[in-house]
Amino acid sequence: xxxxxxxxxxxxAMKEQLLHLGAIVSKRKGTILFSRGDAVTGVFLVRGGKVxxxxxxxxxxxPPRTLGAGCVIGLPAAVGxxxxxxxxxxxxxxxxxxxxxxxxxxxLKQNPSLCFEVMDILSxxxxxxRHALKRSGNATAHKQ
Numbered sequence: 001x002x003x004x005x006x007x008x009x010x011x012x013a014m015k016e017q018l019l020h021l022g023a024i025v026s027k028r029k030g031t032i033l034f035s036r037g038d039a040v041t042g043v044f045l046v047r048g049g050k051v052x053x054x055x056x057x058x059x060x061x062x063p064p065r066t067l068g069a070g071c072v073i074g075l076p077a078a079v080g081x082x083x084x085x086x087x088x089x090x091x092x093x094x095x096x097x098x099x100x101x102x103x104x105x106x107x108l109k110q111n112p113s114l115c116f117e118v119m120d121i122l123s124x125x126x127x128x129x130r131h132a133l134k135r136s137g138n139a140t141a142h143k144q
Contacts (some may be wrong), residue, residue: 008071008121010045013068014114017107018045022097032089033073033096040077040084042100046070048092061123062129063134066091076105076122 010018022045023048027033033044036056044051046069053073067073077084079100108115 002037002081007065007071008067008075008125009119010070010121011073013021014072014117015045017111017114018043018072018099018104019047020097021103021107025096025098027090027094027096029090029093031090033090034084035087036037036084038084040074040081042098042104043075043104044073044080045097045099046073047095047097049090049096050092051094051096052091054089061132067111075118079108079118079122088115 024047027049034041046067048069051067051071051073053067054063055062066088073083073088073096076082080098081101108118
């Protein structure tokens with residue numbers, strides 16, 4: 001499967017597909033790409049600049065993450081068809097490729113290797129979330 005990454009960076013093959021399917025958009029610092037609870041529209045591939053992914057409220061178990069070039073934003077919601085679970089805010093002027101959910105899903109249906117890459121990304125997200133919850137639970141137990 002290749003090198004396991006700890007962030008939402010995608011392979012060169014996935015980048016090429018997303019760029020092929022997507023529309024290039026430029027967003028200024030402070031722009032909210034989507035908010036937690038919004039209906040899913042698609043994913044964003046960061047080509048340049050920085051985007052912050054965060055919960056609405058500060059939560060030490062889930063600290064905000066700043067993502068840059070090569071990262072995909074909104075993938076869990078786009079694959080599952082559920083509302084976005086985080087808020088994505090541009091923190092440094094950014095150039096992005098926006099891929100509608102339908103186009104992403106169709107691409108994954110036709111490209112098993114990309115589908116496996118997405119499963120790897122999503123499994124890392126689940127594992128990271130579980131680790132954060134466990135760490136948070138241990139910290140809470142020690143405070144009592």
